[in-house]
Amino acid sequence: QVQLVQSGAEVKKPGASVKVACKTSGYTFTSYYMHWVRQAPGQGPEWMGIIDPGGGRKINAQKFQGRVTMTRDTSTSTVYMELSSLRSEDTAIYYCARALYSGSYSPPELWGQGTLVTVSS
Amino acid sequence: QSVLTQPPSASGTPGQRVTISCSGSSSNIGSNTVHWYQQLPGTAPKLLIYTNNQRPSGVPDRFSGSKSGTSASLAISGLQSEDEADYYCAAWDDSLNGFVFGTGTTVTVL
DSSP states (O other): OOEEEEOOOEEEOTTOOEEEEEEEESSOGGGSOEEEEEEOTTSOEEEEEEEOTTTOOEEEOGGGTTTEEEEEETTTTEEEEEEOSOOGGGOEEEEEEEESSSSTTSOEEEEOOOEEEEEOO | OOSBBOOSEEEEOTTOOEEEEEEOOTTTTTTSOEEEEEEOTTSOOEEEEBTTTBOOTTOOTTEEEEEETTEEEEEEOSOOGGGOEEEEEEEEETTTTEEEEBOOEEEEEO
């Protein structure tokens, strides 16, 4: 069955960077785009970007331009999201979510379990 | 700050029909399809409706979606206690060149 397993919780200091991994299995890794979505405590989901694991094409949300880097490793079927210059407002659960079909317009369908990132001095 | 506006709350008794609205603009709902998510406490969002009115496999037909102009709606008929959750609409926004989520609606079963 399709699985998206994310890396464990992180605690970071302001100004640091965090890299979250999302290891996939059970499907052809390069056939589906992957979204990154975060959710701050008590808030709704916030879209961060999308990556094409096949061709490497990425679209970042304007809000995170220059701060977020999405990469993929086809040898391990893993996608990564790195967020830099962390501030307290970045405290949130970060999700990877496989798109319903190939293409940037495809909505997130299958979600990872989430990774809690806490930014605190 | 989301560009898709939903009512903060909705409620109904078991068996009733509840409708949730999602208001957007020409750059998102007006020109792209709408999707709906259900989020139970402590869990990741679950895709409930995609492409305006399509249900993924396993989603009960009590859930239905529609879209008209720059607005969309999610209807839950035959409301059940397990439908208590947060619901979010989402759509691609051509101006922002990205996905946007709605402000969210908490559904309570009285």
